[in-house]
Structure formats: structure tokens, C-alpha cells
Amino acid sequence: MTTERTAQASLAPVQTRTRRRLPSEVxxxxxxxxxxxxxxxxxxxxxxxxxxxxxxxxTIMILQVSVIGIIAVGVTQVIITGGIDLSSGSVVxxxxxxxxxxxxxxAWTRAVYPSLTDLPFIVxxxxxxxxxxxxxxxNGALIAYTRIPPFIATLGMMVSARGISKWYTKGQPVSGLTxxxxxxxxxxxxxxxxxxxxxxxxxxxxxxxxxxxxxxxGANVQAARVSGIxxxxxxxxxxxxxxxxxxLAGIVTAARAQTAQAGMGVMYELDAIAAxxxxxxxxxxxxxxxxxxxxxxxxxGVMTSGFTFLRVDAYYQEIVKGMIIIAAVVVDVYRQKKRxx
Amino acid sequence: xPSPATVSPxxxxxxxxxxAVPNAEYLLTVENVRKEFPGxxxxxxxSFRLRRGTVHALMGENGAGKSTLMxxxxxxxxxxxxxxxxxxxPIRLQSPLDALENGIAMIHQELNLMPFMTVAENxxxxxxxxxxxxxxxxxxxxxxxxxxxxxxxxxxxxxxxxRDLSVxxxxxxxxxxxxxxxxxxxxxxxPTSALTEREVAHLFEIIRDLRGQGIGxxxxxxxxxxxxxxxxxxxxxxxxxxxxxxxxxxxTRDDIIRMMVGRELTQxxxxxxxxxGETVLSVKDLSLKGVFSDVSFEVRAxxxxxxxxxxxxxxxxxxxxxxxxTPATGGSIEIRGRPVTIDSPTTAIREGMxxxxxxxxxxxxxxxxxxxxxxxxxVLQDRFVKGGFVSEREVSxxxxxxxxxxxxKTPNLYERVENLSGGNQQKVLIGRWLLTEPRILILxxxxxxxxxxxxAEIHRLVSVLAKDGVAVxxxxxxxxxxLGMSDRIMVMHEGxxxxxxxxxxxxxxxxxxxxxx
Numbered sequence: 001m002t003t004e005r006t007a008q009a010s011l012a013p014v015q016t017r018t019r020r021r022l023p024s025e026v027x028x029x030x031x032x033x034x035x036x037x038x039x040x041x042x043x044x045x046x047x048x049x050x051x052x053x054x055x056x057x058x059t060i061m062i063l064q065v066s067v068i069g070i071i072a073v074g075v076t077q078v079i080i081t082g083g084i085d086l087s088s089g090s091v092v093x094x095x096x097x098x099x100x101x102x103x104x105x106x107a108w109t110r111a112v113y114p115s116l117t118d119l120p121f122i123v124x125x126x127x128x129x130x131x132x133x134x135x136x137x138x139n140g141a142l143i144a145y146t147r148i149p150p151f152i153a154t155l156g157m158m159v160s161a162r163g164i165s166k167w168y169t170k171g172q173p174v175s176g177l178t179x180x181x182x183x184x185x186x187x188x189x190x191x192x193x194x195x196x197x198x199x200x201x202x203x204x205x206x207x208x209x210x211x212x213x214x215x216x217x218g219a220n221v222q223a224a225r226v227s228g229i230x231x232x233x234x235x236x237x238x239x240x241x242x243x244x245x246x247x248l249a250g251i252v253t254a255a256r257a258q259t260a261q262a263g264m265g266v267m268y269e270l271d272a273i274a275a276x277x278x279x280x281x282x283x284x285x286x287x288x289x290x291x292x293x294x295x296x297x298x299x300x301g302v303m304t305s306g307f308t309f310l311r312v313d314a315y316y317q318e319i320v321k322g323m324i325i326i327a328a329v330v331v332d333v334y335r336q337k338k339r340x341x
Numbered sequence: 342x343p344s345p346a347t348v349s350p351x352x353x354x355x356x357x358x359x360x361a362v363p364n365a366e367y368l369l370t371v372e373n374v375r376k377e378f379p380g381x382x383x384x385x386x387x388s389f390r391l392r393r394g395t396v397h398a399l400m401g402e403n404g405a406g407k408s409t410l411m412x413x414x415x416x417x418x419x420x421x422x423x424x425x426x427x428x429x430x431p432i433r434l435q436s437p438l439d440a441l442e443n444g445i446a447m448i449h450q451e452l453n454l455m456p457f458m459t460v461a462e463n464x465x466x467x468x469x470x471x472x473x474x475x476x477x478x479x480x481x482x483x484x485x486x487x488x489x490x491x492x493x494x495x496x497x498x499x500x501x502x503x504r505d506l507s508v509x510x511x512x513x514x515x516x517x518x519x520x521x522x523x524x525x526x527x528x529x530x531x532p533t534s535a536l537t538e539r540e541v542a543h544l545f546e547i548i549r550d551l552r553g554q555g556i557g558x559x560x561x562x563x564x565x566x567x568x569x570x571x572x573x574x575x576x577x578x579x580x581x582x583x584x585x586x587x588x589x590x591x592x593t594r595d596d597i598i599r600m601m602v603g604r605e606l607t608q609x610x611x612x613x614x615x616x617x618g619e620t621v622l623s624v625k626d627l628s629l630k631g632v633f634s635d636v637s638f639e640v641r642a643x644x645x646x647x648x649x650x651x652x653x654x655x656x657x658x659x660x661x662x663x664x665x666x667t668p669a670t671g672g673s674i675e676i677r678g679r680p681v682t683i684d685s686p687t688t689a690i691r692e693g694m695x696x697x698x699x700x701x702x703x704x705x706x707x708x709x710x711x712x713x714x715x716x717x718x719x720v721l722q723d724r725f726v727k728g729g730f731v732s733e734r735e736v737s738x739x740x741x742x743x744x745x746x747x748x749x750k751t752p753n754l755y756e757r758v759e760n761l762s763g764g765n766q767q768k769v770l771i772g773r774w775l776l777t778e779p780r781i782l783i784l785x786x787x788x789x790x791x792x793x794x795x796x797a798e799i800h801r802l803v804s805v806l807a808k809d810g811v812a813v814x815x816x817x818x819x820x821x822x823x824l825g826m827s828d829r830i831m832v833m834h835e836g837x838x839x840x841x842x843x844x845x846x847x848x849x850x851x852x853x854x855x856x857x858x
Contacts, residue, residue, distance in 0.1 A: 208729045209721050216718050219707035226666065226704050227719040227773070228690040286709045 028279055028295045035299060039306035051309055059188065065275075065301035066190035067092070067256075067265075069294065070249040072272040072279075073194075073201050074136075074242030076293040079276050080205075081238050082218045082285025083143065083150035087157035088246040088272055091135045092265030093165040095250030099128030100174040100181075100260035108176020112169060121180040125251060132247015133240055135161060140239030144232035158269065166262040175259040185255030193252055195294075197245060202290040214238060218285030275300055278328040350416075350439035353432050365428040368393050368525050368557040369414065369445070374423030376409055378790075383409040384420070387583040389576055391526060391557040396548060398568050398589065399561045401578035401601055402820060407561050410578070411528050414559065415447035416440035428525075446519035447528040452511050456504035461486040463503055464518045489517050493547055509540040516547060527551065528559040533567060534653060545571050563651045565594050565857055577601055595850075598857075602820055602849035612804050612826045618642030619677070621812035622781050624663065627672035632658045633836035636672070640781070640812040645803065647827030648816040650856050655836040656816045657699050660783050663814075664696040665689040676781070690722060692781075695774035699785035699816070701763065705770045708759040712751050715758050715769050716740040720776040743772040748798060764795025771802065782806060785816045800826060820849050832856050 036052060043051040052058070071088045078085045101112035103124035111117050135157060142153040183189065205211035213234050216224040225231050249268070254260040279296030281288030303324065307317040369391040376384040384406045391397050399407045412418045413425065416434035424431055427443055434440045440447070454463050461482045462469075470485065472478040486499035495513045503511060512532060519527050529548075533541045548558060548571060560572060568575055569589055577584040577600040584600050620639045628634040633655035640646045650656045662669045665683040674681055676692050683689050689696070698704040707715050717725070717736045725736040741754060747768045751761055758766055767787065774782065784803065788796040803826065807813050817823045823830055830842045832855035839855040 207731060207733065209726050209731055210729060212714065212718065212721055212731060215710060215714065216707055219710045220704075222704040223707055224718070226664075226686050226696060226698060228687045228722045229718070230685070230687055286707070 025280065025289065025291045025295060028292055028299070031278075032295055032299050032302065035302055035306070039302070039309065042310055046310060051306060057305060057309065059191075061301045061305035062191050062298065063188065063256075064304065065297050066194040067249045067253050068268055068271045068275060068300065069194040069297040070197050070252065071242075071246050071268055072275040072293045072297050073197050073290060074245035075269070075272040076276040076279070076281050076288050076290060077201065077205065077214060077238050078150070078242050079273070079281045079283060080214050080218045080285060080288040081235060082221065082283075083235070083239070084154065084273065084283070085139065085239065085242050085246075086151065086154040086269050087135060087139060087161055088242065088249070089265040089268035089270070090158045090161035090165070091132055091243060091246035092250040092253055092268055093262060094135070094161040094168075095128040095131045095247040096254035096260040096264045097165045097168045097174055097262060098131050099124040099247075099251050100177055100254040101168070102127050103177045103181035103254075104174065105176050105178045111176065112174060118178060121178070121183075124181055125184075128251040129244055129247045132243045132245070132250065134243070135246070136240040136243015137236060139243060140236035143239065144235045162262075162266075165264075168262070171262055173259050173261045174254075177254070177258055177260075182255045182258050185252055185257070190252050190256060193248065194297075197248070198290050198294050201241075205290060210234075210237070215286055218287070220286075271300060274325040274328070278325070283329070350432060350434055350443055353427065353430060354439075354442040366392060367426075368428060369559075370424075370426040370429070371410070371414070372424045372426070374410070374413060374420040374425070376413065376418060376420050383581050384413075385581045387423075387578070387581070389583065390586075391559060392574070393525075393557050394552055394555045395573040396552055396558045396560050396571050398572035398575040399559060399578065400563075400568065400575055400597060401584075402818065405578040405601070406581040407578055408530070409581075411447065411530060411559065411561060414440070414445060414526070415528055416445070417447075441522055441524075444523065444525040445528070446522050446524040446526070447530070448512070448515045448519055448532060449530055452508075452515055454503045454511055454514060457502065459500050459502055460497055460506070460514050461499040463514060464489070464499075464521055486517075489521055493517055493520060493550070494543075495547075508535040509537065512536065512540075512544070513547075516544075520551065524556065526557050526559065528561075530561045531563065532560075533562070533564065541567075563857060565597065568597070569594075598850055598853045602853055612645060612800075612828070613808060615643045615808045617644050617828070618810060621677060622663075622814075623675040623678075625673050625675070627659065627662060627669050627674065629658055629662050629667060630670040632667075633662075633833070634671070636833075636838055638831055638838070638841075640814055642780075642810045642812050643807050644828045645807050645813040645815055645826055647823040647830040648814065648833065649818075649820070649823045649830055649852050650833035652818065653835075654833040654856065656833050657785050658836075659833070660696065660785050660814065660816060663689070664694055664783060687722070690719065690777060693779050694781045694783065695719075695777055695779035696783045697767075697770055697774060697785060697787055699789070701766055701770065701790075706758050706766055709757060711755045711757055712744065712749065712761070712769055713737060713740050713754040716743065716754075716772045716776065719773050722777075724776075739776060740772070743776055744769070747772050747775075747802065762791075762795075764791035764799075767791055767795065767799065771799070775806075779811065781812045781814070783814045783816075786818060787815065788817070788819070788822060820852060823852065824849065 039051040043049055071092065075085050075088060102116060102119055104111040104117050106117040139154050139157050142148055143150050184193065205214065213224070213229050216227065216229060217231055217234060221231060250265065253264050275296035276288060276293045277283065278299055279292030281293065303321060304317065367390050371387065371389040374384055374387045387406065387410060389410065399410065401407050409418065413420050416437045416439045419433065419435065425434065426432065432443065434443070464486055465482050469477045470481040483499045490497060490499065495517060497506065497510055497513060503514065506514065532544060536544065552558060562568060572589045574586060575589050575592065575597065576586040577597060579601060618641055620641050622640045625637050627636045636659050638646065648656045658667065661667050663674065663683065665685045665688055668684045674683060681692055683692065702708065707718065717740055721731060725732045737754065744751070744754065749768045749772065750765050758769055761769065788799055803813060803815065815826060824847055828844050830847050830852060832839050832842065832852055834856055842851055
């Protein structure tokens with residue numbers, strides 16, 4: 001490891017221009033390429049065609065994980081603070097339902113709010129983002145001010161938000177959405193949303209005070225407090241952003257499916273956490289990057305897509321996916337142990 | 342690796358269990374033990390002997406090596422060099438369990454009980470009596486505990502949960518637990534620090550009783566009167582070295598103090614005489630309920646106010662309260678004559694304060710982040726930020742200049758701080774605060790655990806800052822540091838200020854007298 005060099009060896013004045021270490025994303029990128037190449041080889045052997053040289057397959061693959069990716073961008077920030085967000089999947093379901101109810105067209109006879117149909121696209125959009133934001137604010141406030149562990153606070157939100165999405169229409173799906181609204185789910189729009197969100201928060205984490213404080217809190221919350229950071233307020237911000245992004249993911253999910261159902265987004269939170277951890281985020285806090293999470297998300301997509309391509313039984317897919325997530329965390333723990341000795 | 346001459350702890354334990362261990366006069370002998378930690382020589386050629394049926398006090402200033410020695414005896418540390426003999430048999434303890442099974446029990450200052458388990462469960466953990474089904478026999482365990490408590494004259498319900506007990510009662514449970522191992526050696530680390538007078542009297546009764554049974558007790562204390570009340574012998578340590586052992590009946594309080602502090606002041610402390618300016622910080626009757634009370638002092642521009650006192654005297658708590666980490670429950674703070682309310686570090690920083698905390702790792706360093714990220718974190722509160730975006734180039738340049746000025750030894754600014762030596766980590770933290778251009782600098786143990794070279798550099802730096810008109814408060818357990826650097830010394834004892842000493846009149850004896858009452 002490049003960081004193993006002892007600091008005391010050098011007596012030269014501190015250099016400002018030395019480049020940062022090789023980013024850890026390179027490793028993850030290599031893993032991604034490795035997995036893709038394995039599929040490529042297996043593809044030629046067992047299926048008789050290329051895995052990678054198929055643009056349609058790659059597009060579908062990225063489309064499938066875009067929603068997970070949007071959530072994962074928020075979850076990564078939570079994980080960097082040393083926390084966890086289990087509620088994002090349920091918030092997806094809740095916002096999908098509520099946003100969709102404000103996006104129904106007049107042509108649809110069973111609208112949730114018959115008097116509120118054919119609203120401009122911006123209304124369901126703002127409603128969805130608002131719901132997500134509120135869920136995130138509640139998570140953040142609970143964690144910051146009652147000091148209950150993030151796991152518990154967001155577990156409660158996970159259960160309640162799922163309950164709200166079922167209660168909202170007594171389990172009925174919300175359909176007949178306007179074309180204006182579903183536009184955000186058509187074509188490669190979800191991918192564009194995902195990558196835009198990723199770019200914004202990559203910049204926020206790297207170049208803004210918000211980002212610096214997020215890493216500082218995750219690295220050592222006591223030291224962050226002593227350094228004058230208002231830890232409570234900052235944590236609320238981070239969880240609010242995670243909620244907002246889960247809301248956005250809910251909107252995209254409903255738009256893409258052209259309907260909303262109470263069961264949408266089940267287990268998405270775990271995929272998002274897995275994407276972040278595979279991408280190098282440490283559950284101990286202080287470590288993680290959006291670029292890594294994006295690659296982690298794509299790895300999840302490639303895995304699923306590759307299994308389908310090789311016609312692996314869906315049951316095996318889940319079994320192997322679980323093992324890969326565990327492997328990623330084992331590597332993370334091992335890396336940390338190595339650092340300490 | 343154990344040398345061929347040492348007996349392995351399990352063997353020794355088995356021999357002990359068979360009752361075949363010789364009744365040696367010395368229960369425990371330590372010879373020429375040396376223990377080094379990165380950057381610190383904690384014990385240097387230390388020897389020590391514990392006679393059966395005696396209470397042997399260990400005394401010394403903070404950092405003298407008492408705790409390290411104790412941890413070697415209790416199997417928590419293994420010595421780098423030297424020999425430990427148990428009843429004359431060389432032994433190499435590898436773990437606290439080894440020590441326990443060989444009859445050495447330690448009662449830690451921070452109590453190691455499980456709060457949500459009962460007293461009985463805590464005492465017999467790992468050794469629970471089992472019934473015919475291999476399940477824990479709670480009835481028998483309760484009776485065993487009751488017998489034990491009767492023997493020690495302790496009146497605690499074996500079934501109560503530890504979290505419901507007072508600190509004193511927890512202490513009693515710890516002692517009972519140690520006794521339950523039929524230990525020959527008990528190590529007590531400042532056992533009376535949280536006890537009332539009556540509880541202390543009870544503890545001493547128990548100790549005398551145990552002594553009468555032939556048990557040897559290693560007793561660490563800072564309290565002079567306890568030494569003469571309970572100890573038969575006393576060994577004094579200083580700077581990791583063994584100074585001497587005496588019968589407590591043959592020494593006076595002054596002898597002990599002289600042994601504890603008697604060292605030459607080196608030329609390491611270059612506090613220059615600078616003109617002292619106006620009062621910058623004025624603290625009146627500051628109190629934190631249950632921790633310290635009625636603390637009043639002033640610090641002026643260019644002045645270094647040293648705060649001396651033993652660990653637990655409330656020194657650090659006063660600093661934390663002034664800096665808003667634990668807001669005061671009484672009293673007032675004025676900065677340049679203006680009353681201020683400081684309820685968080687954020688407000689303290691806004692008022693021009695900076696605080697280098699005692700525990701570099703716990704409350705200072707962002708260990709897994711790099712030098713740059715560590716240095717910039719405080720100054721980003723109000724500088725180098727435009728519309729939320731950090732002016733990366735400017736802040737990097739400022740940090741690099743600061744790192745150069747402080748002579749931080751690091752390959753570059755992107756080195757993780759955990760890879761730096763203690764002295765360089767401390768310089769990074771000092772740099773973090775100097776970037777905020779503070780007018781009041783509070784340093785808590787600024788040179789603890791760092792090497793001598795870096796120490797001197799930090800002293801020089803603090804002196805320069807005072808010259809530039811910064812008001813400095815420096816808390817330190819190192820007597821020469823306090824005496825050498827301070828213009829004035831405030832001494833604390835058990836949450837109260839016991840006196841102020843001017844630079845001219847202060848010496849180690851006077852400080853110790855105020856600190857140890």
C-alpha cells in the first residue's frame with residue numbers, strides 16, 4: 001500500500017503539489033472490468049455471443065440500476081458520516097404512491113383525487129421531493145437530537161413509510177399517469193437523472209464545506225464538534241438529502257412503471273447500501289466516494305444482467321449476490337484492520 | 342517468546358491449584374523491567390518487591406510509570422525486558438486471565454463490571470456454578486456471593502443489578518470479585534478517588550482484614566494521608582524510573598514529595614519575558630455541577646497561565662467548559678471586558694478561542710483523513726469558503742505554509758494523519774487552530790506522549806505565540822513544563838482552585854503541596 005510509507009522519513013519541506021494517492025476507485029473499476037470479462041468469456045463459451053458488445057443489453061442494465069444509484073448517492077453520504085439509512089426503499093414506495101396520485105390524467109376514471117387531474121408536471125415532482133425531504137428530516141432530527149442509533153431511527157421510518165404507502169390507497173395501485181410525468185421515466189431519462197445527481201454530490205463532497213464536514217464527522221465526531229462543527233445540524237442535512245434523493249427515486253420509479261404500487265422499492269435500501277460498500281464506503285464512517293458508489297451500482301447491474309445473459313436461475317442469482325456483498329464488506333474490514341497495525 | 346527459564350502461566354496456575362507453591366516471603370518481584378511505547382519510554386530499569394501480608398503504596402506524578410508497572414503485573418502489558426517473579430518463580434504473564442489464574446487480581450480505576458447483570462453474575466462470570474443439567478445454578482451462586490460478602494462485611498444484595506449500585510458499592514463488588522479468585526495479590530488503582538470518607542473507612546477495614554490473611558496489596562494513590570494511614574511500604578517512581586522504597590513509618594510527607602519531583606529543570610522551556618497586555622479572558626465563579634466550582638481567574642495578552650493539579654482535579658473540565666463543550670452551570674465569562682455566553686465550541690471559536698484537547702486521538706485527530714483535511718477543518722467555519730465552495734488552492738497554500746512553519750514532518754499534505762508520529766500529529770492540530778488566528782489558546786497536555794525534540798519545538802512555538810499577544814492557558818501534568826512555561830500557575834484540587842503561584846515564587850514543592858493537600 002502506498003500509505004504505508006513512514007512519514008518521519010522525509011525531512012524536506014511540505015510539498016503542496018504532490019498528487020493525491022491513486023484513488024481507491026481504480027481497484028473497484030478493475031473489479032468491474034474483471035466481472036465483465038468473466039461474463040464475456042463465459043458468454044462465448046456457453047451462449048455463443050458477446051456480453052459487452054451489445055448496446056441494448058448495457059442500456060437496459062444501467063436503466064435497471066439507475067433508481068438504486070440515485071438512492072445510493074444519498075446513502076453513501078449517510079454512510080460517510082458513520083450512519084446508515086434503512087428507510088430509502090420504503091420512502092421510494094411512499095413517494096411513488098403520493099407523487100403519482102398528483103400526476104393522474106383526467107382520462108383515467110379512478111383517480112385518487114378526481115378534482116386534481118392533469119396537473120402540470122411540476123406539482124407531483126415537488127410533492128414527491130417534499131415527501132422524501134420530510135422523511136429524511138425526521139430521520140435526521142431523531143438521530144441528531146434523541147441520539148437513537150441511525151439503524152433504529154431509519155428502521156422505524158422504513159416500517160412506517162411502507163405502512164403509509166399501503167394505507168394511502170388501501171393497497172390499490174395508482175395508474176393513468178400523464179405523459180408529462182412519465183417522461184422522466186422513459187428512454188434513458190433515469191440514467192441522466194442518476195448521473196446528474198451523482199455529479200452534483202460528487203462535487204459537493206469534494207469541493208464544498210458541506211463535504212469536508214461530512215467526512216470530518218464520520219472520521220471523528222468528537223473532534224468535529226471540538227473543531228466548531230454543528231454536528232446535529234449537519235447530520236440533519238445529510239439525512240434530509242438522503243430522503244430527498246429517495247423521493248426523487250420514487251418519482252422516477254413511478255414514472256418508469258407508469259403506475260405506482262405500495263410494494264415499490266422493497267429491498268432497494270439494501271442494494272443501495274451494498275453499492276456504496278462495494279464502492280469502497282466504510283460503515284465505520286469517514287470513507288466513501290460517489291465515484292466509487294457509481295461503479296458499485298454498475299457492478300450490481302452487471303451481475304444481475306450477466307446472470308440473466310447466462311440464463312442462471314433467479315434463485316442462484318440472489319444467493320451469489322448476497323455472497324458478493326459479504327465479500328465486499330469482509331474486504332473492507334480487512335483493509336481497516338491492516339491500516340491499524 | 343518466553344525464555345526457557347520462565348514457567349508458563351498455565352503450569353504455574355496448575356501448581357498453585359495443587360497447593361504446592363512455596364510460601365515465599367516476597368509474593369511478587371519485579372526486576373529491571375523496561376517497557377517502551379512508540380515515542381515514550383514508560384518504564385526504564387524498574388524493580389519492585391511486594392512482601393506477603395503488606396500494603397505497598399506506589400506513588401509518583403502522572404506519567405511516572407505507576408500505571409504501566411501495574412499493567413505489567415496484571416498481565417495487560419508484557420515487559421520488553423526484565424523479569425517478573427511470582428513467589429520466587431519467574432513467570433511471563435500474557436493476559437489478564439493468566440494473572441487472575443495465578444492469584445493476581447487488579448481493580449481498575451474505571452470499573453469493569455457489566456451494568457445490566459446482577460452482582461452475583463458479575464462476580465462469578467466465567468466460573469458460574471452449574472447444576473446437573475449444565476445450566477447456571479443461580480441459587481448456589483447467590484449463596485456463594487452472600488458468603489463472600491459476609492466474609493468481607495459488605496452489605497449488598499447479590500441479586501441487585503450493577504447499574505443500580507453507587508460507585509462505592511461497585512468498587513466493593515470489584516474487590517469481592519478479586520477476593521473470590523482467592524488471589525494472593527490485589528492491585529488497587531486509586532480505589533478511593535470516588536468514595537466518601539465513610540466509604541473509605543470501610544474500604545480500609547477490608548484492606549486491613551485482607552492484609553491479615555497474608556494477601557499482598559499494591560496500592561496506587563495520589564493522596565498523602567492515605568499513604569500514612571494504610572500503607573506499610575511505599576515505592577516512589579519518577580519519569581519511568583524507580584526512585585526508592587521505604588517503610589511508611591520511616592518517611593515524612595516532605596520526603597515523599599521530594600522523591601516524586603526531585604529532578605533538575607532543564608533548559609527546555611524557553612518562555613521569554615514579554616510585555617503582558619490587557620486582560621483578554623476573565624472567568625468568574627465558573628462552576629460545573631458535581632465537577633468543579635467557583636473557579637475564577639484572568640489571562641492577559643502575552644501571558645501563559647499554567648494550570649496544575651492531579652488527574653481528576655477538574656483542570657480539563659474547566660477548559661472544556663470555557664470552550665463550550667460542557668456549558669457551565671454557574672458563573673460568568675468575559676472576553677476583553679465583554680460578558681459572553683459560550684454554549685458550544687462554535688461560539689467559543691467565534692470569540693477567538695482555540696482548544697488543543699488532552700486526548701489527541703479521541704477528540705483531536707481525524708485519523709483516517711489526511712494532513713490537509715485535518716488542518717483546514719476549523720478554519721473553514723469562516724474563511725476560505727465562497728458560496729459553500731472551498732477555495733481549495735488558497736486553503737491548501739495556507740495549510741502548507743503552516744505545516745512548514747511548524748515543521749510538520751510529512752511526505753506531503755495528502756498523508757493520512759494516523760501515519761504521522763505523535764509529535765507531528767500534535768503539530769497538525771496546533772496548525773489547525775493557528776489557522777483560525779486565535780486570541781485565546783487553551784492547551785491541555787500539549788506535549789503528552791511526544792518525543793523530546795517535538796516537545797521543545799512546541800514549547801518554543803507557544804512562547805512565540807504569547808509574544809505575539811495571544812493569551813495562553815496551558816494545562817499540564819508535567820511539573821517542569823508548567824514551571825518553565827508559565828507566567829503564573831493556578832493549582833487545582835478536587836474541583837477547586839487551591840492557589841495561584843507567580844513564576845518567581847513557584848517551585849515543585851509548592852505546587853505539589855497545593856495539588857495534593
